[in-house]
Amino acid sequence: MVQTKAKRPRRLKREALVFAHLERVSKDLLLDHPDIVRELIGRNAGVYALYRKNKLYYVGLASALRNRLTAHGKNRHGNSWDHFSVYLTIRDQHLREIEALLLRITRPPGARQTGKLAQSRDMKRQIMRAIRTKQAKHLSSLFDWRQARDESADPKNVRGDSELVRLLPSGAKLRADYKGKVYRARARRDGTVRYRGVNYESLSQAGKAVVRRAVNGWWLWKIERGKGNWVRLTTIRRAGTPVYK
Incomplete structure (x- = not known):
């Protein structure tokens, strides 16, 4: 009797955050071939980046990406960038947080404000409080032979x-x-x-x-x-x- 190996269950593929991208292309692509760009980007949401002479100028997100890029060609950013990148996403659930992270990390010159992480807690105060508590205990151990202890411990x-x-x-x-x-x-x-x-x-x-x-x-x-x-x-x-x- 020939024994056959049991088939391993197929792993479910994770849904990709980014399903299509276009990196470091000339701004002229929007001007010379708007119909092609419109067709490829469609009505998808995504993250975009604007560059000037190979340096990052601005990052942002948009639920209607193609309209946002067109607008940035005419508004205050219009003469400040010459290349762009786009990253199309299937869902826009976390786009605002992604934009906030990018703005906080890159600090692009074209951004007027840094991103806000509405549901995130800044740990600086916790760390400072923990350091002060640690230092107080250390000083107490150096100058007080009784070494005052934390009563709760x-x-x-x-x-x-x-x-x-x-x-x-x-x-x-x-x-x-x-x-x-x-x-x-x-x-x-x-x-x-x-x-x-x-x-x-x-x-x-x-x-x-x-x-x-x-x-x-x-x-x-x-x-x-x-x-x-x-x-x-x-x-x-x-x-x-x-x-x-």
Whole structure:
């Protein structure tokens, strides 16, 4: 009996962000062959870049790319570029964020403002606060023989989950989404979780009070990382990096 090898399941191809592009072509292409450019670009959205003498002058996005390029040939940018690139995308869901990233990284001279990352949190303050805390502890250890300790890190003062104390700041706002409703709680300094006026010794106990059955509290509860971006605590736990206010 001849044995045949089992066929491996075919991997689903990821949808490409960019499905067509045109790089560093002359501005004259728009002037001499507008019909061809119009046909190829069509009504697609995408990212474009304008160049002057091989130097980047401007980057942007447009849901109607061909109209935007035509407009840039007549508006204030008209005499400031001589070559252009276009990158056509299937979806425009993240185009605004992509444009913001490009503007922040390249800082082109033709841009009047930098891109805004509306749902991203600037980590500078968190890092500065963490450095100040670290330096204060170091100075205390150099000049105070008693080496003042962080009370929240003292095992005697931890009633709940010590891992919660290590990873989350005191008073961190937590959220759980269950059956179309939003439930809110807070992480306390002693490792307990306060939900509806009751202190629970673990995330799972607080979660059980929400769903009325045993549940993995690290999976149920979330913390906000950036405006409106709620991340499950399992992700924070897996990364092992503390969250700072």
